[in-house]
Amino acid sequence: MxxxxxxxxxxIGTHAMVEFLNAGREVICVDNFSNSKPCxxxxxxxxxxxxxKSYEVDLLDYDAxxxxxxxxxxxxxxxxxxxxxxxxxxxxxxxxxxxxxxGTFNLCALLQKYGAKKIVFSSSxxxxxxxxxxxxxxxxPLSTTNPYGETKLMIERILKDLHAAxxxxxxxxxxxxxxxxxxxxxxxxxxxKGIPNNLLPxxxxxxxxxxxxxxxxxxxxxxxxxxxxxxxxHVVDLAKAHLKAIERAEKVSxxxxxxxxxxxxxxxxxxxxxxxxATGAKVPYKIVARxxxxxxxxxxxxxxxxxxxxWRAENNIEDMCRDSYxxxxxxxxxxxx
Ligand code: NAD
Ligand code: UD1
Numbered sequence: 001m002x003x004x005x006x007x008x009x010x011x012i013g014t015h016a017m018v019e020f021l022n023a024g025r026e027v028i029c030v031d032n033f034s035n036s037k038p039c040x041x042x043x044x045x046x047x048x049x050x051x052x053k054s055y056e057v058d059l060l061d062y063d064a065x066x067x068x069x070x071x072x073x074x075x076x077x078x079x080x081x082x083x084x085x086x087x088x089x090x091x092x093x094x095x096x097x098x099x100x101x102x103g104t105f106n107l108c109a110l111l112q113k114y115g116a117k118k119i120v121f122s123s124s125x126x127x128x129x130x131x132x133x134x135x136x137x138x139x140x141p142l143s144t145t146n147p148y149g150e151t152k153l154m155i156e157r158i159l160k161d162l163h164a165a166x167x168x169x170x171x172x173x174x175x176x177x178x179x180x181x182x183x184x185x186x187x188x189x190x191x192x193k194g195i196p197n198n199l200l201p202x203x204x205x206x207x208x209x210x211x212x213x214x215x216x217x218x219x220x221x222x223x224x225x226x227x228x229x230x231x232x233x234h235v236v237d238l239a240k241a242h243l244k245a246i247e248r249a250e251k252v253s254x255x256x257x258x259x260x261x262x263x264x265x266x267x268x269x270x271x272x273x274x275x276x277x278a279t280g281a282k283v284p285y286k287i288v289a290r291x292x293x294x295x296x297x298x299x300x301x302x303x304x305x306x307x308x309x310x311w312r313a314e315n316n317i318e319d320m321c322r323d324s325y326x327x328x329x330x331x332x333x334x335x336x337x
Contacts, residue, residue, distance in 0.1 A: 001073050002026040003246060004116070006059060006107060007080030009036035011190045012122065012176075014044050015183055015239035016078060021048040023243055028072055029054035030065065031081065035193070037335045043187040059103030062110075069114045076118035076170075076249065077111055078242050079104065082151065085197060086126075086293070089148035100151035101158075108162060118170040118249040120242055121159060123152045125177045125231070125261070125298055134229075134265065135301035138175070138257045145293055156257075163255045170249035177231035177261030177300050179238050181320035182327035189327030190235075191334030199268060200232070200320075204328035207281035214283055216268050218290035223297055227268035231261035231299035234315035234323070244309040261300030262313040271317075278321035 003020060007013045008029030013036075020027045021044070029041060033056060041054050053072070057064045059081055068074070082100040083089070089096040111117060128136050129143035144150050156173055163169040180200040182189030196202040205211045219226035241260045248256075266274070272283045306312045315323075 001075040002028045004068070004074045004077040005029050005080065006077065006103075007031055007036075007082065007122075008054065009033060009038065009040045010080055012179060012235060012238060013080040014040050014188045015235045016080070016242045017041075017044045017052070018047050018183060018188070019236070019239045019243050021050045021052065025243075027052050028068065028074065030057045030059070030068055032056065032058040035083070037191070039335050040188060040191070047183065047185050047187055059106055060099065062106045065106055066110055069110050074111075074114060074116045076116055076246055077107065078120045078246065079107060080122050082122065084148060086146050086148045087197060089151075090146050093147040096147045096151055101154060104155050104158065108158070112162075112166070117166070117168050118246065119159065120172045120174060120245045120249065121155060123156055123173050123175045124149070125175050125259070125300065127153050127156065127175060128298070130295045131298065134297045134299050135263060136259065136299065137301045138259055138304055160255050163253070168253055169255075170253045171255040172245040172249050173255070173257045174241060174245060174260045175257065176238060177233050177259070177298070179235045180232045181234040181236065181315065181323040183236060184323055184326075186326040186330040189324070189331065189334075191331075199230075199271060200324055203271065203275050203283055204324045206283050206285075207275060207279060207325060208328050208332060210332060212284065214272065214285040215288040216285050217288060217294060219287045220290075221296040223267055225267050225269050228294055229265040229267045229297040229299065231263065231265055232271070232317065232320055233261050233313055234320045237313040237315055241305060241309065241311045244311040248309055256308065258305045258309065259300035259302050260305060261302050263300055263302045265297055265299035266317060271321075274317045275321040275325070278318045279325040281325065
């Protein structure tokens with residue numbers, strides 16, 4: 001019996017594949033490589049010393065996806081596959097709605113048809129919009145400000161409806177805060193296309209000399225030093241939360257929501273200092289205008305994940321910075337061409 005991992009070649013997917021394989025689970029990867037490269041899966045095999053099946057399949061192609069179900073005994077699914085760039089989602093909303101929603105429709109229809117009604121879904125703290133206070137608990141009101149966030153919220157609702165119609169479904173919705181860092185081997189990590197949108201990949205490229213300085217988007221936020229505060233979580237800790245979530249989904253049906261964060265907020269300037277301290281590298285920066293859509297503070301109350309799943313983050317900010325730096329130094333061009 002195998003666990004289907006959609007988007008398994010991506011940043012979080014590769015780290016999850018490593019944890020699942022190390023735990024002795026059988027996994028099957030499905031990815032269309034629209035934002036990843038097949039060699040990332042070779043690195044997963046190198047780290048774990050284990051083999052697994054992978055399919056170059058687009059979730060939008062129902063027939064190709066069904067073939068994966070026909071050829072394998074799939075019992076559950078971790079659903080990472082989706083497009084994730086906020087800015088791009090505003091420019092190309094139809095692409096985002098089509099890819100993320102239609103892909104999920106096809107996937108869920110097949111999970112249902114083949115009796116594999118257990119799914120862990122990659123949601124995001126973006127579903128909390130601009131929270132009225134922090135830390136955020138799972139019962140906070142939900143709202144979004146961009147098509148990417150809309151797809152996350154819509155998929156959460158679709159999965160809830162699936163369970164309402166058929167209570168054999170086990171749905172675990174993980175709302176990630178800000179995943180950063182890389183596997184300690186330095187073999188897998190985040191490989192953004194072009195100029196990174198997110199803070200940590202940008203800092204890593206500055207620290208290793210690929211870019212001259214970091215632009216800090218605003219220093220007049222309502223935070224301890226004026227720069228934006230987020231809950232950064234090590235990608236390996238995040239990956240481990242999926243294992244806990246699927247173990248629970250195997251035992252109980254229902255729909256459950258979990259914040260996956262550390263519960264600690266760091267500002268952009270805190271991150272710059274932590275990165276320099278952990279690596280010895282310099283991160284020059286300039287303060288520039290705010291980025292539209294950014295919020296002051298966003299960090300989790302992750303108690304529910306500990307209470308229900310027995311999961312909590314183990315790596316600290318120093319581990320995250322050091323592992324990010326190792327990955328970036330060893331792979332200045334990511335996975336390459
Ligand atoms: P990623 O882009 O590295 O991985 C996603 C993978 O899905 C890629 O390998 C891509 O090729 C694949 N994919 C996309 N559309 C597909 C389709 N139609 N068919 C098959 N494969 C497809 O992103 P990631 O950072 O690993 O994120 C994984 C999931 O977590 C995404 O759903 C993302 O929205 C969500 N998430 C990410 C973050 C973050 O900061 N990285 C935060 C919150 C939520
Ligand atoms: C962004 C997305 C969010 C998504 C999350 C994880 C936006 C508006 N939000 O969140 O929907 O769930 O990524 O993928 O894009 N920063 C700089 N300089 C930079 C980059 C970032 O100062 O070059 C600052 C930002 O202003 C923010 C912090 O660093 O205060 C973190 O930014 P980022 O890594 O992009 O994550 P989020 O804004 O939390």
